[in-house]
Amino acid sequence: RQRAQSVDRKPAKLTKREVSLTPKRTFATSETNAVDDYFMQHASGAATRTSKRTLAKLRTVDGKGLPDPETVESILSNFKPSWTGLIKRRQAEIITFLFPKWLTYLRAGFNLLMYGVGSKRELLSRFRKERLAGENCIEVSGYQSTIGMRQILSAILTDILQLSDIPSVVAKQLDIITDFFSRPVASEAPLYLLIHNIDGRNLRTAKAQAVLARLATVPHIHLVASIDHVNLPILWSQTELSRFSWLWEDCSTLAPYVVEASFSNSPLLQQILNGRSYAVDSHLFPNDVDVAALTRLRHVMTSLTQNAREIYRLLAEFQLQAIEEAVQRRKISARGKKLKEADEPAVQGMPLEELYWRCRDAFLVNSEVTLRAQLTEFKDHKLVKFSKSPDGTELLKILMDKESLREFLQNKEAFG
Numbered sequence: 001r002q003r004a005q006s007v008d009r010k011p012a013k014l015t016k017r018e019v020s021l022t023p024k025r026t027f028a029t030s031e032t033n034a035v036d037d038y039f040m041q042h043a044s045g046a047a048t049r050t051s052k053r054t055l056a057k058l059r060t061v062d063g064k065g066l067p068d069p070e071t072v073e074s075i076l077s078n079f080k081p082s083w084t085g086l087i088k089r090r091q092a093e094i095i096t097f098l099f100p101k102w103l104t105y106l107r108a109g110f111n112l113l114m115y116g117v118g119s120k121r122e123l124l125s126r127f128r129k130e131r132l133a134g135e136n137c138i139e140v141s142g143y144q145s146t147i148g149m150r151q152i153l154s155a156i157l158t159d160i161l162q163l164s165d166i167p168s169v170v171a172k173q174l175d176i177i178t179d180f181f182s183r184p185v186a187s188e189a190p191l192y193l194l195i196h197n198i199d200g201r202n203l204r205t206a207k208a209q210a211v212l213a214r215l216a217t218v219p220h221i222h223l224v225a226s227i228d229h230v231n232l233p234i235l236w237s238q239t240e241l242s243r244f245s246w247l248w249e250d251c252s253t254l255a256p257y258v259v260e261a262s263f264s265n266s267p268l269l270q271q272i273l274n275g276r277s278y279a280v281d282s283h284l285f286p287n288d289v290d291v292a293a294l295t296r297l298r299h300v301m302t303s304l305t306q307n308a309r310e311i312y313r314l315l316a317e318f319q320l321q322a323i324e325e326a327v328q329r330r331k332i333s334a335r336g337k338k339l340k341e342a343d344e345p346a347v348q349g350m351p352l353e354e355l356y357w358r359c360r361d362a363f364l365v366n367s368e369v370t371l372r373a374q375l376t377e378f379k380d381h382k383l384v385k386f387s388k389s390p391d392g393t394e395l396l397k398i399l400m401d402k403e404s405l406r407e408f409l410q411n412k413e414a415f416g
Contacts, residue, residue, distance in 0.1 A: 069292050087118075087254050094123060094251055095130075102224070102249075103131050106192070110245050111216050111223040113198075116252030120226040121196050121259055123251055127224070128194055136160050137192040142200030142225075143260045149208045152193075153177065160191060174211060181220040190220040197260065199229035209235055213243040226251070228260075289404040293383075297408065300381050301415045307364045308374045312398075313409065314358050315384070318350045319398050320405040349387055349395030 067075075102112055114120050128137055138155055141147055153173045157163045161180060167173055181191055193215065195203070202208065213236075216223050223244070236244070301309055356371050365371045375396070378384040385397045398405065408415060 069295070083254070090118075091123065091253055091255070094253070095126065098249060098251070099127060099131060102127065105247050106222040106224070109219075110247045112225070112249055113244075113246040114224075114226045114249050114251040115228075116250050118251075118253035119255040119257045119260060120251050120253060122255065123253060124194050124196060124224060124226060128192075132192050132194075135192055136189050137194065140193065140195045142195050142197040142203045144263050145201050147200065148202040149211050153211075156191065170211070174214060177221075178214065178218050181218045183220075186220040190222060192222050192224065195223065195225040197228060198225040199227050199232040204229070204232060204235065206235060209240060213240040216244045228257075289407045290400055293400055294404055294408060296381060297383055298415050300377060300383065304377060305374075308377065309415070310362065310364055311355075311359055311371070311374050312378060312383075314362070314364075315350055315355060315396060316398055316400075316405050316409055318355070318358075320402060320409065322350075323402045323405075348389065349385075349397035352394040352396055355396060 105112060114123070125139065128139055138152070138160065140152055150170065153170065154166065156177055157166050157173060161176070163176075167176075180186060195212075197203070198212070203212070212223070215221050233241075301312075352368075352371075356365065356368050359365045359371055365374065375384055379386065382399065385399055387395045387397065389395055400408070
């Protein structure tokens with residue numbers, strides 16, 4: 001019996017050894033070390049250096065090199081894609097064949113949901129102008145982050161029903177709207193609710209969709225909406241789908257999402273959809289500033305933390321104040337000498353130590369090492385220049401003129 005028991009114990013110990021990860025870890029470590037040793041042996045002894053080849057060096061004086069961002073922006077603005085005619089023909093087909101049917105579908109009790117590739121914003125707006133002129137109509141831009149169900153219900157109560165005493169509770173607002181447009185007298189002036197992107201940021205929630213589904217069941221409220229998110233129908237239950245009574249219409253206009261993209265939080269997405277790969281944002285800034293530098297700064301700011309942005313703003317405030325003080329000293333100079341900005345110690349740059357203490361007082365950094373790490377991104381993109389004064393003090397300077405600095409500090413929304 002003792003032998004039988006000892007034999008029974010061995011498989012249990014063997015099973016534990018089989019599921020052990022120790023041999024696998026040893027093998028992986030040895031394999032990794034072998035790979036590292038190979039590259040270490042064949043690596044050159046010279047230190048790795050960052051290449052100084054930049055896109056700026058491709059630009060030449062005679063115009064044969066890479067054009068500057070302003071020239072690219074001008075070329076793209078005058079460029080007319082070959083598919084422009086196709087988009088216009090596609091929209092004309094939808095207007096000719098579908099517009100007459102849509103009003104019939106709505107009066108029959110159905111609601112319209114437009115899907116397909118391309119922006120449908122212009123299509124819905126044109127349908128409102130051509131087919132719903134003189135009707136009670138509310139056009140909702142669902143792609144805007146400031147538009148929600150409260151704004152939609154408030155617009156119906158104030159603009160359509162013209163009520164002054166509006167309850168603050170959404171459920172009571174919905175009851176008033178439902179009660180009014182359920183009356184037979186409302187058939188003479190029904191409400192047409194046009195929603196651009198019913199899958200917008202604030203409308204894609206379950207609560208918002210439930211409110212819209214209830215509005216869709218009201219006899220004299222008609223919904224016309226567009227959808228672009230392929231997964232939004234998953235949010236609708238069978239009950240909500242039956243309440244919406246959608247008629248799905250393929251409206252692939254193939255038009256770019258220019259307006260919708262302008263409300264996106266992604267600057268890269270806005271550039272791509274507007275046909276600009278790296279062009280400057282000349283529409284955001286006045287003509288008397290360095291648009292290229294501000295555009296570069298804007299793109300860098302979007303990928304940085306809030307502390308890094310505040311550090312750069314402190315540096316910009318110091319430099320702008322130093323420039324303005326230098327200008328005042330130049331004006332009140334006794335002999336009227338014109339001093340160069342480089343002759344002013346404050347204009348040459350902000351001492352790194354002073355920037356550190358200001359950032360520390362503002363709880364932005366806790367050490368000089370952290371400050372240098374935050375400034376690395378600006379240095380790599382040539383937004384900050386490091387230099388030393390004759391006495392060895394390390395200085396920081398933003399490579400922008402006074403007007404560009406003022407535009408940066410005043411237009412905080414454009415820089416995140």
